[in-house]
Amino acid sequence: MSTELLSNYIGGRWVGGQGAGTALFDPVLGTELVRVDATGLDLSGGFEFARVRGATALRALTYRQRGELLSAVVQVLQKNRDTYYEIATANSGTVKNDSSVDIDGAIYTLSTFAKLAAQLPDSDFLPDGDAISLAKDGSFQSKHLLTPVAGLALFINAFNFPAWGLWEKAAPALLSGVPVVIKPATSTAWLTHRMVQDVVDAAVLPAGALSVVCGSSAGLLDALQPFDVLSFTGSADTAATIRSHAAITRLSVRANIEADSINSAVLLPGHAPGSAAFDLFIKELSREMTVKSGQKCTAIRRAFVPEQVLPAVSEALIERLKRTTIGNPRNETVRMGSLVSRSQLNSVLEGIEMLATGAELLLDGRRPTLVDADAAVACCVAPTLFSLPTADAVEASTIVHDTEVFGPVATLLPYRELTQSARQVQRGLGSLVVSLYGDDPAALAGTAKALAPFHGRVHIVTPDAGASQTGHGNVMPQSLHGGPGRAGGGEELGGLRALNFYHRRVAIQAAPAVISAF
Numbered sequence: 174m175s176t177e178l179l180s181n182y183i184g185g186r187w188v189g190g191q192g193a194g195t196a197l198f199d200p201v202l203g204t205e206l207v208r209v210d211a212t213g214l215d216l217s218g219g220f221e222f223a224r225v226r227g228a229t230a231l232r233a234l235t236y237r238q239r240g241e242l243l244s245a246v247v248q249v250l251q252k253n254r255d256t257y258y259e260i261a262t263a264n265s266g267t268v269k270n271d272s273s274v275d276i277d278g279a280i281y282t283l284s285t286f287a288k289l290a291a292q293l294p295d296s297d298f299l300p301d302g303d304a305i306s307l308a309k310d311g312s313f314q315s316k317h318l319l320t321p322v323a324g325l326a327l328f329i330n331a332f333n334f335p336a337w338g339l340w341e342k343a344a345p346a347l348l349s350g351v352p353v354v355i356k357p358a359t360s361t362a363w364l365t366h367r368m369v370q371d372v373v374d375a376a377v378l379p380a381g382a383l384s385v386v387c388g389s390s391a392g393l394l395d396a397l398q399p400f401d402v403l404s405f406t407g408s409a410d411t412a413a414t415i416r417s418h419a420a421i422t423r424l425s426v427r428a429n430i431e432a433d434s435i436n437s438a439v440l441l442p443g444h445a446p447g448s449a450a451f452d453l454f455i456k457e458l459s460r461e462m463t464v465k466s467g468q469k470c471t472a473i474r475r476a477f478v479p480e481q482v483l484p485a486v487s488e489a490l491i492e493r494l495k496r497t498t499i500g501n502p503r504n505e506t507v508r509m510g511s512l513v514s515r516s517q518l519n520s521v522l523e524g525i526e527m528l529a530t531g532a533e534l535l536l537d538g539r540r541p542t543l544v545d546a547d548a549a550v551a552c553c554v555a556p557t558l559f560s561l562p563t564a565d566a567v568e569a570s571t572i573v574h575d576t577e578v579f580g581p582v583a584t585l586l587p588y589r590e591l592t593q594s595a596r597q598v599q600r601g602l603g604s605l606v607v608s609l610y611g612d613d614p615a616a617l618a619g620t621a622k623a624l625a626p627f628h629g630r631v632h633i634v635t636p637d638a639g640a641s642q643t644g645h646g647n648v649m650p651q652s653l654h655g656g657p658g659r660a661g662g663g664e665e666l667g668g669l670r671a672l673n674f675y676h677r678r679v680a681i682q683a684a685p686a687v688i689s690a691f
């Protein structure tokens with residue numbers, strides 16, 4: 174019996190694809206769950222519906238009124254939360270805590286933007302600075318405004334955050350008055366689809382404000398027009414293809430790219446085993462490797478430690494990682510579920526092979542003992558740890574600075590001096606986040622400043638914030654997400670800064686009486 178073919182919601186109605194569909198699977202049990210298909214959709218017509226109907230209705234509201242729409246979406250999602258957990262367990266193979274990062278992270282981000290709306294003016298544009306006189310007698314002035322972009326926002330998302338990935342982008346877009354079309358990654362599209370379906374069924378957003386296309390991305394970029402914006406999250410290879418599309422190169426569609434990132438953590442010198450900073454470092458590293466089986470764009474891939482503590486760090490970390498129970502997320506004793514698909518499993522196994530050609534394998538997770546799951550079927554990998562023996566080897570290596578294995582995999586990299594570790598961190602060529610562990614504010618601030626130009630976020634963990642710190646890999650809506658260089662050069666979130674992407678800045682030049690009429 175074939176599984177349900179999910180419809181697409183575009184042009185204000187549910188439309189099935191004309192093909193047989195691509196199946197989505199349970200990565201633990203191997204069973205087929207649903208199918209998606211986007212063949213034969215009228216994308217141009219659907220996009221126009223969003224630009225005209227969706228945008229007109231959204232722009233008729235003020236920022237504060239749109240904040241109320243976000244609150245209404247939050248209520249819908251909260252009501253259906255249990256279903257989202259079931260879908261995440263089935264389609265992403267995640268344990269409850271890991272599903273929460275995605276689902277509750279999405280709801281929290283939306284709520285944060287709903288609250289931030291109260292800080293915005295009760296109007297339909299945002300002021301940007303004061304009026305400046307352009308005439309000696311002040312009779313002619315210039316004032317900058319931010320107006321919502323005139324088109325729609327197309328989101329092409331990665332497989333690892335089907336819930337959060339939608340709403341962390343949609344919250345600032347809708348708050349700005351910009352309609353949204355979401356194209357989730359195929360392998361985990363079901364959760365995104367269900368959330369859109371619940372919001373559509375609840376009729377809390379105007380027609381055309383939210384559309385979903387599940388299946389192939391073919392034709393999506395061709396349907397973009399000059400005043401649309403595109404936000405992409407995924408691999409560097411797909412990002413390169415997207416960047417070369419005529420929508421970007423010829424129509425100047427504004428694009429935000431969030432791509433690969435070889436993030437780092439640095440234990441500062443002078444923290445012996447048993448010290449608070451040392452313990453926080455081990456705990457965070459182990460957490461980052463195992464949460465969502467390491468399938469987080471922000472996860473720590475390179476962990477820098479002073480040469481003399483390398484043996485103690487590897488011993489403490491391995492001891493902790495070995496305690497991770499892996500397998501079927503439906504079993505309450507399991508702490509880490511599976512990767513999202515067989516193709517991700519293959520890609521992680523290939524990545525481990527590749528890293529093994531240039532680094533020493535300290536803990537090999539390729540043949541894990543599983544709880545309640547068949548190792549021949551379940552796409553599980555246990556935590557896998559590599560290291561290089563000396564600081565000189567770290568300088569000589571290329572592979573550890575270049576390879577993102579998108580699973581529970583990290584490499585320990587020794588350094589002799591802090592300045593040397595900072596140079597090696599930079600060899601990631603731009604990352605989303607680096608975290609620093611220590612207790613000397615001056616040394617931490619100095620290192621943070623040196624690393625700031627190469628990162629979107631510098632996360633500093635000191636013993637006094639050990640319990641309250643929000644986590645190296647957790648993306649908080651109040652803080653910037655994105656990174657320069659290899660990380661894609663994008664910027665998301667950062668509180669109300671997120672609205673910049675969905676607005677255009679315009680200079681109004683006029684007499685003071687006209688300027689004050691705005």
Ligand code: NAP
Pocket residue numbers: 329330331332333334356357358359360388389390406407408409410411412414415431432433434469470577579605655660661
């Ligand atoms: P991917 O293969 O690049 O796919 C990302 C999205 O692009 C999917 O929706 C995919 O659709 C779509 N796509 C594929 N080819 C396309 C094309 N030619 N034109 C337009 N869209 C196309 O990436 P992934 O495997 O899903 O995600 C893993 C990567 O994402 C990792 O490298 C990770 O570092 C990165 N990531 C980054 C962030 C961040 O915030 N920086 C967050 C999460 C993940 P289909 O699924 O239908 O192929």
